Amino acid sequence: MKIDVIMPKMGESLQEGTILKWLKSVGDIIERDEMILEISTDKVDTEVPSPVAGILADILANEGDTVDVGSVIAKIETSEQSDVATDNLSSKNPNDNDILQKENSKINRPSGNSQENGTMKIPRSDGKKFYSPLVRSIAKAEGISLEALQSIEGTGADGRLTKKDITKFIKNRNTNTGDTTTPVQMAQKQTESVQPLIINNEDIEIIPMDRVRQLIAEHMVQSQRTSAHVTSIEECDVTGLVKFREKHKSKFLEREGIKLTYTPFFVKALIDAVRQYPKINVSVDDNNIILHKRVHLSFATALEDGNLIVPVIKNSDALGITGLARSINDLSKRARSKNLKPEEIQGGTIALTNVGTFGTLFGTPIINQPQTAIVGVGAIKKQAVVRELDGEDAIVVRQMMYVSITYDHRVIDGMLAGQALAQIVKNLENMNENTLSL
Numbered sequence: 001m002k003i004d005v006i007m008p009k010m011g012e013s014l015q016e017g018t019i020l021k022w023l024k025s026v027g028d029i030i031e032r033d034e035m036i037l038e039i040s041t042d043k044v045d046t047e048v049p050s051p052v053a054g055i056l057a058d059i060l061a062n063e064g065d066t067v068d069v070g071s072v073i074a075k076i077e078t079s080e081q082s083d084v085a086t087d088n089l090s091s092k093n094p095n096d097n098d099i100l101q102k103e104n105s106k107i108n109r110p111s112g113n114s115q116e117n118g119t120m121k122i123p124r125s126d127g128k129k130f131y132s133p134l135v136r137s138i139a140k141a142e143g144i145s146l147e148a149l150q151s152i153e154g155t156g157a158d159g160r161l162t163k164k165d166i167t168k169f170i171k172n173r174n175t176n177t178g179d180t181t182t183p184v185q186m187a188q189k190q191t192e193s194v195q196p197l198i199i200n201n202e203d204i205e206i207i208p209m210d211r212v213r214q215l216i217a218e219h220m221v222q223s224q225r226t227s228a229h230v231t232s233i234e235e236c237d238v239t240g241l242v243k244f245r246e247k248h249k250s251k252f253l254e255r256e257g258i259k260l261t262y263t264p265f266f267v268k269a270l271i272d273a274v275r276q277y278p279k280i281n282v283s284v285d286d287n288n289i290i291l292h293k294r295v296h297l298s299f300a301t302a303l304e305d306g307n308l309i310v311p312v313i314k315n316s317d318a319l320g321i322t323g324l325a326r327s328i329n330d331l332s333k334r335a336r337s338k339n340l341k342p343e344e345i346q347g348g349t350i351a352l353t354n355v356g357t358f359g360t361l362f363g364t365p366i367i368n369q370p371q372t373a374i375v376g377v378g379a380i381k382k383q384a385v386v387r388e389l390d391g392e393d394a395i396v397v398r399q400m401m402y403v404s405i406t407y408d409h410r411v412i413d414g415m416l417a418g419q420a421l422a423q424i425v426k427n428l429e430n431m432n433e434n435t436l437s438l
């Protein structure tokens with residue numbers, strides 16, 4: 001019998017992956033758990049193992065193809081005897097999904113046919129609706145314009161268009177119009193009527209978004225559509241923390257082999273605040289609030305290409321400053337080399353972003369769905385502030401920074417967010433030589 005190999009889900013928000021390289025060819029004998037192909041998402045590159053031992057019978061998606069999560073990308077024959085029977089059955093009762101995937105591969109495959117190459121491109125999102133690769137491929141093959149797609153009522157989650165929606169539209173269109181124009185001819189007409197939005201000249205440079213940037217953009221817009229974003233900001237005096245770090249950073253580097261940054265202290269302050277106000281460590285599932293009993297902390301990491309990735313420190317509430325520093329250093333290094341495991345970018349319950357790394361005073365970060373809160377920490381700068389000394393006001397120089405919390409007002413009210421933010425600030429201001437240890 002033939003066993004399906006499907007595109008695995010590599011992250012909570014990911015709906016597709018790109019095939020980088022097939023490590024095996026049709027006809028090759030493979031063992032169970034032997035790596036058969038390499039795939040890429042906006043988060044990680046990884047190898048996909050074979051679910052069974054057998055012979056690679058079919059490859060249904062080509063290198064370079066972007067495929068929906070859950071789609072069949074290959075078939076493995078587990079016995080020679082069932083091969084003929086399975087092939088005969090397939091020839092009599094072809095599976096609609098397999099045929100569609102093969103047709104999609106033909107559509108996405110580079111072709112010398114100028115009419116196919118001239119077919120208009122449907123974007124991943126128009127700001128209101130998300131169009132999956134499957135929907136875009138069908139639209140491309142059938143010559144359906146973006147305006148036509150926007151007019152179709154989606155029955156999927158959040159109003160998304162499904163295969164059923166678009167095939168119903170095609171059926172009704174053909175029935176109502178009796179149009180015999182071929183999909184390629186229709187697409188060619190539409191392409192000829194579309195004018196470019198930007199005319200390239202010497203004064204500008206057009207830089208196409210890479211795939212990672214497109215997915216980040218989609219994720220950010222989707223987060224704004226999902227959550228009611230509100231941001232609160234507070235000042236924080238971290239003079240004691242700065243002195244502690246300056247005193248211990250050299251010994252820490254010598255002992256641990258890694259630099260002692262401020263980030264593990266920020267993370268610890270956030271974790272301790274969650275213990276006081278656990279209802280900021282939640283997510284939303286329809287009309288239910290999911291309260292997470294452990295803190296799986298996500299932290300934003302900038303990559304060399306300018307994109308971002310958000311690794312997760314699982315059970316971060318069980319770690320001290322040194323343990324957090326090790327985890328942050330390890331995950332950050334492997335994130336930049338694209339060596340993270342899929343589970344290391346999933347399951348976060350609350351997030352922190354250190355915008356101060358770039359000299360920014362504070363920011364209003366976007367919530368990392370399906371979480372409902374993200375804390376931002378800004379740059380530490382010396383400032384002249386007013387303090388009361390011996391009953392008198394005095395101007396003194398202190399190490400100051402801003403801390404922000406962006407929260408989903410659907411489930412976190414201003415009072416709760418303000419209390420949690422105040423606790424984070426209090427935790428940071430209490431960090432000094434007498435309260436900290438490494």
